[in-house]
Amino acid sequence: MGEEIVRALRGVSLQIQRNEYIAVMGPSGSGKSTLMNMLGCLDTPTSGRYQFNGRNVAEMNDDELAAIRNREIGFVFQTFNLLPRSNSLRNVELPLIYAGIDPETREERATQALVDVGLGDRLHHKPNELSGGQRQRVAVARALVTRPSIILADEPTGNLDSKTGEEIMALFEDLYYRGNTIILVTHERDIAAHARRTVHLRDGVIESDERGFVPRLESVAASYGRQ
Amino acid sequence: MKRLLYEVGESWKIAAAQMHSNMTRSALTALGVIIGIVAVTLMGTAIGGISTGFDKSMSIFGDDVLYVGQWPWKNVDDWWNYRDRKKIKTEYAEPLNRMIAATPDSNLVVAVPTSGLYRSVKYADNEVSNVLVRGTVSDYIITSTFDFMEGRFFNEVESRGGANVCVLGYDVADALFPSANPIDKSVLINGQPFNVIGVISRQGSFLGLFSLDSIVVMPLPAFQKYFSAKSDSDILVKVKDKTKLTEAKDELTGLMRRVRGLSPEQKDDFSINEQQALKSTLDPIKNSIAIAGLFITGLSLFVGAIGIMNITFVSVKERTKEIGTRKALGARRATILLQFLIESTALCLLGGFIGLSVAYLMCFGIGKAFPSFPIHFSFGLVLASMTVSVLTGLFSGFAPAWSASRLDPVTALRYE
Numbered sequence: 017m018g019e020e021i022v023r024a025l026r027g028v029s030l031q032i033q034r035n036e037y038i039a040v041m042g043p044s045g046s047g048k049s050t051l052m053n054m055l056g057c058l059d060t061p062t063s064g065r066y067q068f069n070g071r072n073v074a075e076m077n078d079d080e081l082a083a084i085r086n087r088e089i090g091f092v093f094q095t096f097n098l099l100p101r102s103n104s105l106r107n108v109e110l111p112l113i114y115a116g117i118d119p120e121t122r123e124e125r126a127t128q129a130l131v132d133v134g135l136g137d138r139l140h141h142k143p144n145e146l147s148g149g150q151r152q153r154v155a156v157a158r159a160l161v162t163r164p165s166i167i168l169a170d171e172p173t174g175n176l177d178s179k180t181g182e183e184i185m186a187l188f189e190d191l192y193y194r195g196n197t198i199i200l201v202t203h204e205r206d207i208a209a210h211a212r213r214t215v216h217l218r219d220g221v222i223e224s225d226e227r228g229f230v231p232r233l234e235s236v237a238a239s240y241g242r243q
Numbered sequence: 244m245k246r247l248l249y250e251v252g253e254s255w256k257i258a259a260a261q262m263h264s265n266m267t268r269s270a271l272t273a274l275g276v277i278i279g280i281v282a283v284t285l286m287g288t289a290i291g292g293i294s295t296g297f298d299k300s301m302s303i304f305g306d307d308v309l310y311v312g313q314w315p316w317k318n319v320d321d322w323w324n325y326r327d328r329k330k331i332k333t334e335y336a337e338p339l340n341r342m343i344a345a346t347p348d349s350n351l352v353v354a355v356p357t358s359g360l361y362r363s364v365k366y367a368d369n370e371v372s373n374v375l376v377r378g379t380v381s382d383y384i385i386t387s388t389f390d391f392m393e394g395r396f397f398n399e400v401e402s403r404g405g406a407n408v409c410v411l412g413y414d415v416a417d418a419l420f421p422s423a424n425p426i427d428k429s430v431l432i433n434g435q436p437f438n439v440i441g442v443i444s445r446q447g448s449f450l451g452l453f454s455l456d457s458i459v460v461m462p463l464p465a466f467q468k469y470f471s472a473k474s475d476s477d478i479l480v481k482v483k484d485k486t487k488l489t490e491a492k493d494e495l496t497g498l499m500r501r502v503r504g505l506s507p508e509q510k511d512d513f514s515i516n517e518q519q520a521l522k523s524t525l526d527p528i529k530n531s532i533a534i535a536g537l538f539i540t541g542l543s544l545f546v547g548a549i550g551i552m553n554i555t556f557v558s559v560k561e562r563t564k565e566i567g568t569r570k571a572l573g574a575r576r577a578t579i580l581l582q583f584l585i586e587s588t589a590l591c592l593l594g595g596f597i598g599l600s601v602a603y604l605m606c607f608g609i610g611k612a613f614p615s616f617p618i619h620f621s622f623g624l625v626l627a628s629m630t631v632s633v634l635t636g637l638f639s640g641f642a643p644a645w646s647a648s649r650l651d652p653v654t655a656l657r658y659e
Contacts (some may be wrong), residue, residue, distance in 0.1 A: 053653050056571070056573060058570075058652045058653050058656070059651075066521040078575070079575045079576065080568065080575075082573050082574060083577040085570075085572070086573020087573070091571045091572070091657070093568075097564065097565075097567075097571075097656075101260050101264055102260075110569070110572055111573050113246075113250065114250070114569075114572060114574050114575075116245050116246030116249060118245070118249075119249075144577050158572070161299075162573075166539060188620050192513075197430075214329075235501060240368050
């Protein structure tokens, strides 16, 4: 499938390749959220281009953007954003409904996604019956279930204690080793340290773009061990 | 197409879950629609009932009888043109009948004269006032639609001879003889004794305005002997074939002109009326009542719809973040629009269903309590009120659903 090229935000020029693990960092007001909204096709740039899998997102209408979000982007939010009255399975199935997938396939894929994040035994629990970490795992499963090109995580550990946060980061590590592209938006250096590339934003401009991070040994070992 | 189907299915599930988790709120909101649907449905049945009663009242006049009178049975602006017309006299019946008999293939059967006045009727200590006392001939029975509860109508001999006999309407008989049999009893009308020979079975009232049972019928000569000759008179003419009413009317007009001795250039100085004319005069009144009734009850449904609209707006506001999440996961505008439209429609359908059940029970109760009131609870009404419920749901849900579908996903996601 080619490359994902991004050019946005007051002269910001950014190019993200398939199977990159990138963290976007910056203080509040740095344009981090705007960048994330652009990348997630929630918003379109007023000027400039955002090329996604070879298509210019800036020219798309609302329904085309919705379709891109549905198929190509998996969102993981700080506040999980699960539907409170639906169980894990139904939450994970939701993007598949919007994709027009039939009920049997839906359930099968949602179940698999939940098993993949280690929640095979929590399929019929509602969000209020799950711990914070489990909720975020459901959200990750929901992001994965459509097999998107990008997983876009906005402060995924912001509402979790550090131990649970580490568990979620280990999950991302795992996803990365399975070939997913992950974009992490965070202001925590510890969390950003998991990524292979870190982009620092300040006042809508890229301050630094560092590559060549060596992953911590134990998470690599864990990932290899599972494969 | 398939996606739409799944989305609709999903929306119904959300709607059910939404109602379930906000039970009190949903019930209170639905109550507005319930009241509206009950009001509209009951008004519908009442209008149906009035319409049936109206047609029943009309049938008293018979659709094969022509009425010769001074006035037409319709609204006239230039009433002074009619005021100076000569009165219709009972004597006209005789030449009319002679001419009818002389005409081969006449469309007319018989002409019957009637005269009427309001008097009180007494028996022993009982008295009924304002009774229509009608003088006529024995052929009157041919032009009428009534049956006899007891006894008989007066025969030709009594009719011609002007015997002091009379037939009582149901109400009169009931008031004068609460427990006894009125046949062969002597009642006093204007101080004159009349022997009761029959009682007419119950006719009901005309449009619920005046009773058709407060009547006494007697032979015309007796009527003329004891009561003022100034009373208003009509000639009733029975038609042979009611499909040829127009021809019959033309024929009768010709005969009446001969009786009146009008020259060809003179206008008719009488009116020939029929049930249909009365109906076409009264139908617009009936329709205005129906429209006004449905409009007023429709207002209560409208208030219910506003309640639904309001609650859907609240629901959209409360779930702004959820809408943002759904949009992030790939819900299109149409998906969100559909979801909230279905939620408001589900609420209205629930209200409609309960309202209809309540209305049905009330109709059943009214039907039991007042068997005479013609109440109609038809399948068409069920269909109509369910359609109205769905339309109310779509109407009231549209504005909030539209605003939800237009929400910017970024703003919605940030909403707390």
